[in-house]
Amino acid sequence: MSASMLACPAPAKLNLFLHVTGRRADGYHLLQSAFQLIDRCDTLDFRVRDDGQILRTNDVTGVPAETDLVIRAARLLREAAGRPELGADISVNKNLPMGGGLGGGSSDAATTFLVLNHLWQTGMSRSRLMELGLQLGADIPFFLFGRNAFAEGVGETLSPLETANCWFVVIEPGVFVPTSIIFSSNQLTRDSKVVRITDFPDATNQIDSGFGRNDLEMVATRHFPEIAEAVKWLSKFGNARMTGSGACVFCAFKQEDEADEVLKQMPSRWKSWKAKAMQEHPLAHLTSA
Numbered sequence: 519m520s521a522s523m524l525a526c527p528a529p530a531k532l533n534l535f536l537h538v539t540g541r542r543a544d545g546y547h548l549l550q551s552a553f554q555l556i557d558r559c560d561t562l563d564f565r566v567r568d569d570g571q572i573l574r575t576n577d578v579t580g581v582p583a584e585t586d587l588v589i590r591a592a593r594l595l596r597e598a599a600g601r602p603e604l605g606a607d608i609s610v611n612k613n614l615p616m617g618g619g620l621g622g623g624s625s626d627a628a629t630t631f632l633v634l635n636h637l638w639q640t641g642m643s644r645s646r647l648m649e650l651g652l653q654l655g656a657d658i659p660f661f662l663f664g665r666n667a668f669a670e671g672v673g674e675t676l677s678p679l680e681t682a683n684c685w686f687v688v689i690e691p692g693v694f695v696p697t698s699i700i701f702s703s704n705q706l707t708r709d710s711k712v713v714r715i716t717d718f719p720d721a722t723n724q725i726d727s728g729f730g731r732n733d734l735e736m737v738a739t740r741h742f743p744e745i746a747e748a749v750k751w752l753s754k755f756g757n758a759r760m761t762g763s764g765a766c767v768f769c770a771f772k773q774e775d776e777a778d779e780v781l782k783q784m785p786s787r788w789k790s791w792k793a794k795a796m797q798e799h800p801l802a803h804l805t806s807a
């Protein structure tokens with residue numbers, strides 16, 4: 519077997535809203551969130567090996583290969599398939615900031631599950647891959663689900679969600695936010711009222727409605743003033759908020775030229791960019807239901 523797939527995309531996500539509605543006995547938090555795919559990506563290269571070695575072929579700053587979710591996903595898939603001879607050379611080209619709330623590491627892992635399941639011909643269904651993904655991280659099932667979603671539970675109960683075909687301006691405030699610090703804070707409110715998927719506005723009203731909020735934002739902005747500053751600045755142009763457990767901050771616009779206008783005015787201290795909403799994961803076709 520000498521198959522390969524190069525420059526495979528691992529797109530980012532934004533949490534359009536994120537409510538913490540409770541806490542499970544094991545400490546994990548019950549959430550409700552709208553997950554939106556955007557066209558800003560990491561890319562990964564895969565080359566199949568037949569000697570049972572799974573290797574990362576490049577350095578990723580701050581992520582030793584042994585702890586990389588990509589390597590852990592490949593190993594877990596091989597183990598679940600019971601095929602110890604399967605191997606791969608994988609390179610991970612990072613474009614998404616770590617600890618940014620864009621789900622980069624989780625998306626890299628999901629792309630690994632999708633591509634290696636295809637190249638290795640391990641024949642796992644999408645729902646089986648989602649079960650495996652959940653063992654590595656709460657965000658991974660969403661990227662395997664393949665489309666925008668209303669998420670519940672710890673992020674694993676997913677329903678398809680219609681979202682606006684809009685543009686986003688995203689600010690990287692330049693700080694790394696460890697997810698566990700935000701969830702373990704005693705300042706975090708954990709009692710948001712449970713909403714129904716039908717409460718989420720339809721695609722034509724989403725941008726103006728400003729539905730919901732990000733419950734993690736209050737804690738993150740107290741720990742990291744840089745995030746508070748970015749939210750304040752971007753709020754001049756619309757309904758700006760933080761994604762996930764931070765640090766990135768975003769605002770939605772109906773037209774691309776509105777996003778361009780905001781980027782022109784952006785203070786130079788922040789890295790910032792625009793991205794388009796995507797309706798489907800670019801690799802969704804690689805697996806069956």
Ligand SMILES: C[C@@](CO)(OP(=O)(O)O)[C@H](O)COP(=O)(O)OP(=O)(O)OC[C@H]1O[C@@H](n2ccc(N)nc2=O)[C@H](O)[C@@H]1O
Nearest residue numbers: 545546547619620621655656657672697698701762763764
């Ligand atoms: C907050 C969200 C929203 O999309 O995203 P990010 O900002 O990380 O992208 C996710 O729920 C994060 O998912 P993920 O980043 O995969 O988290 P995990 O690795 O599973 O968990 C990291 C730590 O966060 C806490 N955690 C995570 C998810 C959750 N529902 N409750 C929690 O309490 C746990 O303490 C856990 O040890």
Ligand SMILES: Nc1ncnc2c1ncn2[C@@H]1O[C@H](COP(=O)(O)OP(=O)(O)O)[C@@H](O)[C@H]1O
Nearest residue numbers: 586587615616617618619620621622623624626
């Ligand atoms: N391939 C990977 N890319 C990024 N981070 C990874 C990866 N594998 C493991 N990690 C770890 O996951 C943590 C969170 O990464 P990331 O998914 O980028 O942020 P977030 O969960 O805030 O969206 C990082 O601290 C990093 O140590």
